Amino acid sequence: MVVSDQSDGRGDRMTSPVVSLGWCLVPLVLHPSRSVRLSAWVGCGGTREQVLAGVQGDDGPHQVVLDDELVSLADYLHDVRPPTVSLLPLPHDPLLGSFAPSAAQAGEAVLLHDATGPRALAPRLLGDPPGSVGVTWASVPVPGWQRAVRAELKNDTSVPMLNDAMGSLVRLIGRHYTPDKDTVGLVVAVAWLHSQVKACNDAVLDTARLPAALGPRRADVLRAALAVRRQAALVASSLNDVLVDLADQRDAALRDASRACRHAIMSATLLRPGSPTG
Numbered sequence: 504m505v506v507s508d509q510s511d512g513r514g515d516r517m518t519s520p521v522v523s524l525g526w527c528l529v530p531l532v533l534h535p536s537r538s539v540r541l542s543a544w545v546g547c548g549g550t551r552e553q554v555l556a557g558v559q560g561d562d563g564p565h566q567v568v569l570d571d572e573l574v575s576l577a578d579y580l581h582d583v584r585p586p587t588v589s590l591l592p593l594p595h596d597p598l599l600g601s602f603a604p605s606a607a608q609a610g611e612a613v614l615l616h617d618a619t620g621p622r623a624l625a626p627r628l629l630g631d632p633p634g635s636v637g638v639t640w641a642s643v644p645v646p647g648w649q650r651a652v653r654a655e656l657k658n659d660t661s662v663p664m665l666n667d668a669m670g671s672l673v674r675l676i677g678r679h680y681t682p683d684k685d686t687v688g689l690v691v692a693v694a695w696l697h698s699q700v701k702a703c704n705d706a707v708l709d710t711a712r713l714p715a716a717l718g719p720r721r722a723d724v725l726r727a728a729l730a731v732r733r734q735a736a737l738v739a740s741s742l743n744d745v746l747v748d749l750a751d752q753r754d755a756a757l758r759d760a761s762r763a764c765r766h767a768i769m770s771a772t773l774l775r776p777g778s779p780t781g
Contacts, residue, residue: 531706533729537562537626537638538613539772540712542589545615546774547716551580557712563630563637576640582618586775588652589613591732591765592625598651599623602643609641614648621648656769664763665727671756672700672734699737703730721771728767735760 535543537558544554555577559565565576590613592599592606598614599606606612606625613624623645630636708726735757 531702532709533706533726533733534709535713535725535729536589536611537634538589538611538624539725539768541624542587542613542615542772542774543713543717545580545583546585546587546772547714548585548776549714551577553714554580554583557714559638560712562628562634565626565638565640567624567640568642573639579617584616586649587613587615587772588648588769588774589772590769591761593765598648598655599645600643602641602645605641614645614652619644621645623648652769652773656766656773664759665724665731665767668731668756668760668763669704669727669734672731672738672760696737700734703734703737706730706733717771724767725771728764728771731760731767732764735764 541554541558544557549557555565559576566573567576567579568574569579589611590596590598591610592603592612594603594607596603596606599612602612602623602625606623609625609627611625615622615624621644622642624640624642627639627641628634629638706726706729708722708729710722713722738753739757
């Protein structure tokens with residue numbers, strides 16, 4: 504999937520991607536995280552009811568931890584406003600400070616403004632399946648996050664970075680697919696991995712819980728970021744049995760992919776009053 508900086512105005516491209524599971528063809532759908540949905544709905548000016556429905560969905564009740572007290576997400580949304588942004592946290596994320604380890608463990612975070620000022624939230628999913636019992640959002644004040652985000656996204660190149668990352672991950676697997684020298688078992692493993700990674704290129708973004716006001720251009724960038732993230736997860740899980748002799752190349756490709764995904768998700772979800780969508 505190649506992403507363009509310019510939208511053609513027709514919305515998302517639906518290319519009927521499939522993943523082969525024996526004789527069954529199943530569409531590959533990418534689901535935006537709860538943090539992405541929270542940032543998008545608040546940033547696009549959704550009503551409290553729209554934000555709650557878009558973020559909570561089929562989960563159990565969502566609650567937010569504020570000064571060691573639990574507040575329902577429904578009540579918390581009374582005081583939430585843009586600007587917002589979602590991000591993939593780093594273990595020592597300079598944007599999040601001491602909150603970074605908790606956010607990194609969650610794998611997602613959102614930065615927004617509430618009655619007390621700038622704040623970061625990261626979800627903890629309860630139950631099995633995750634979220635079925637409920638979701639608790641840890642939170643801390645994060646003064647100055649807008650300035651830090653603007654600095655990180657200065658001269659943003661997330662779109663070409665994503666395209667490069669996608670190409671690198673696919674080529675990495677393709678170079679290792681050598682049936683003439685590998686055992687049958689390894690050939691099958693690499694072929695499966697290659698097919699799964701390539702299937703991500705044409706995956707479809709689940710937009711049902713995203714606001715239409717987010718627009719096709721931001722949705723397309725978000726879809727590409729989630730596709731690369733899924734590709735990276737497939738490659739990362741294959742080090743021991745498939746890519747053991749490509750560890751250095753694999754790690755370099757994964758670092759590039761992680762950085763590209765982080766920047767793209769931030770770029771797609773950084774929403775301020777009056778932010779252009781489309």
